[in-house]
Amino acid sequence: MGQARLLGNRYRLDSVVGRGGMGTVWRAYDVMLDREVAVKEVVLPPGLNDAERGVLYERTFREARASARLSHPGVVIVHDVVEESDRPWIVMELVLAPSLQDLLDQGPIEHRQVAEIGLQMLAALRHAHEKGILHRDVKPSNVLITDAGRVVLTDFGIAQVEGDATLTQTGLVMGSPAYIPPERAQGERAVPASDLWALGATLYAALEGRSPYERPDAMSSLQAALSEPVPPARNAGPLARVLDGLLAREPVHRMTAAQAQPLLTQVATLPPPPPPPPMTQTDATILDEPSGRSNRGTDAADTVLDPSEIEGITRHDATEGHPPGRPPSRDPQNRDPRTLLETDWAPPPGRTPHPQPRTPPPWEQPQQSSNWQQQLLPPVQNGPQSGPHGQGERRRTVLIVTIAVILVIAAVLVGAFILRQKLQSDAMAAPAGTTASAAPIATRAATGT
Known part of the structure; x- marks a missing residue:
């Protein structure tokens, strides 16, 4: 860039840090005050007449005046305005940070x-x-x-x-x-x-x-x-x-x-939200890599x-x-x-x-938050049955109870079968006894004794 590399015999342009619709921002060095600064170069569109160039000049100085009137940590500080190489340059505070x-x-x-x-x-x-x-x-x-x-x-x-x-x-x-x-x-x-x-x-x-x-x-x-x-x-x-x-x-x-x-x-x-629980090998998943923004023409x-x-x-x-x-x-x-x-x-x-009615989230309904969580979360059990060992004990208990129930049912069935056989044998013996006792009575009646 030749002599333009040193603006106003004071600001040395080192590298470009950004470009925008109104120009280019340089990382520069103030040789007089021994500090780094940012310099905004206003790039004029080609084909402008003198009147149009005057409008852009006025807008550049207006930007400098507007920023210079502000004194706030949330606004970039303007240090100086230099007119060189037939264009204005705004010297500002250097803020090296991502947008x-x-x-x-x-x-x-x-x-x-x-x-x-x-x-x-x-x-x-x-x-x-x-x-x-x-x-x-x-x-x-x-x-x-x-x-x-x-x-x-x-x-x-x-x-x-x-x-x-x-x-x-x-x-x-x-x-x-x-x-x-x-x-x-x-x-x-x-x-x-x-x-x-x-x-x-x-x-x-x-x-x-x-x-x-x-x-x-x-x-x-x-x-x-x-x-x-x-x-x-x-x-x-x-x-x-x-x-x-x-x-x-x-x-x-x-x-x-x-x-x-x-x-x-x-x-x-x-x-801050609570940290997520540690992931086990079975819970591990492969996350998709974030995709970059697509390049658009405009x-x-x-x-x-x-x-x-x-x-x-x-x-x-x-x-x-x-x-x-x-x-x-x-x-x-x-x-x-x-x-x-x-x-x-x-x-x-x-x-x-919103165009459609929206159900308030749980943080806006403190009275309903507990009910909402109770409906979604299963009851938490404490004690020896909460861990893997408790699950094994639970399965063994269920097995023992099942076997006991089967044995009781079998005993009831066997008892019912024995009782049924006894009742049938008694029913068959009763008619035979009745016939034997009736024979002497019939004989005595025939002989008249």
């Missing part, structure tokens, strides 16, 4: 870990929203997870700062179709609840392995977001209520950050380009009767769709969280 998408490619994640990741992402988004900044591109590949468990939200490349003008141009990033909330898919302006929907879709993907609207191509994902309900998460478990609340279609009915935090905390603090989880026509380099979204930077309410009762009342979240009226 949540990398972890998902290795296999499913346990509920407690998903809840902990969601808590840290929620804290970072709440901090950004308090500063008037919307991320607008929350997805697993923009979430880094360190070995120490720190969760870092990256890539504010399409962030929206309250009060700033909206940049509209062909080729500009609008988000990732598989993680775009329904109101954004309909062309409406993003609100804080939009980031919360994307958070719910990210947690959904952590449990199911894919987003609720992931399809083979970007247009299919957008069509699903516009018309299809969110399919129930089969592996939601104790996180089902959080997913139902964050993935509500209407922002006014969506769970707020304050309502989601205690539910995530409750799952994150659950006791990944619906990738950031795509805005198909809208150029409406000028910049335009102000000013709505009559509303303060700048704040969208008008779509609710007929004139409620702000960005926030909900700080009460327990309830499903939208007339609708249930």
Whole structure:
């Protein structure tokens, strides 16, 4: 790269650590402060005129300003912006960690870990929203997870700062179709609840392995977001209520950050599951190796380009009767769709969280849990008959009882046979005795004596 290897006579570019829709991220070294940093190189698409290049420049500096306004452990720190080689470069904190998408490619994640990741992402988004900044591109590949468990939200490349003008141009990033909330898919302006929907879709993907609207191509994902309900998460478990609340279609009915935090905390603090019993040789099974993600021509989880026509380099979204930077309410009762009342979240009226009634799992029915387990588990016996030796004793006892029963039945049959023979012999002897005693009587009657 020649002289471009040393940016601003200070940052030495060493190696590429990632590529995305907005550019390339380098691992670099700050020779002035003697520390490692990350440098994001903004790659400009070919064929842009001066006005379009100016829009991309403005968006790059907006990303740097938005990140620099945030001071939170869940957000990457921006150190500097350098303009060199006819493009801007953003110097950031170097976080060497896999993304949540990398972890998902290795296999499913346990509920407690998903809840902990969601808590840290929620804290970072709440901090950004308090500063008037919307991320607008929350997805697993923009979430880094360190070995120490720190969760870092990256890539504010399409962030929206309250009060700033909206940049509209062909080729500009609008988000990732598989993680775009329904109101954004309909062309409406993003609100804080939009980031919360994307958070719910990210947690959904952590449990199911894919987003609720992931399809083979970007247009299919957008069509699903516009018309299809969110399919129930089969592996939601104790996180089902959080997913139902964050993935509500209407922002006014969506769970707020304050309502989601205690539910995530409750799952994150659950006791770890008991270790599985040791496997015996007869119980051992061969597990299938996890298959990698299939290569697709167009990944619906990738950031795509805005198909809208150029409406000028910049335009102000000013709505009559509303303060700048704040969208008008779509609710007929004139409620702000960005926030909900700080009460327990309830499903939208007339609708249930799932398309079909769902039987609450045992952990939601403490009164019925014992009965449920008693019906499924056989009674456990304690004592000498619980082990292999007890099973042998049981078989011998059954054998002895069976033999005794057979002997008793045989004795009864023999006794009945002997009694029957005796009764028959007595019956035959009785008629003979009667005839002999009657003969003298008949003789005396004939002689008249």
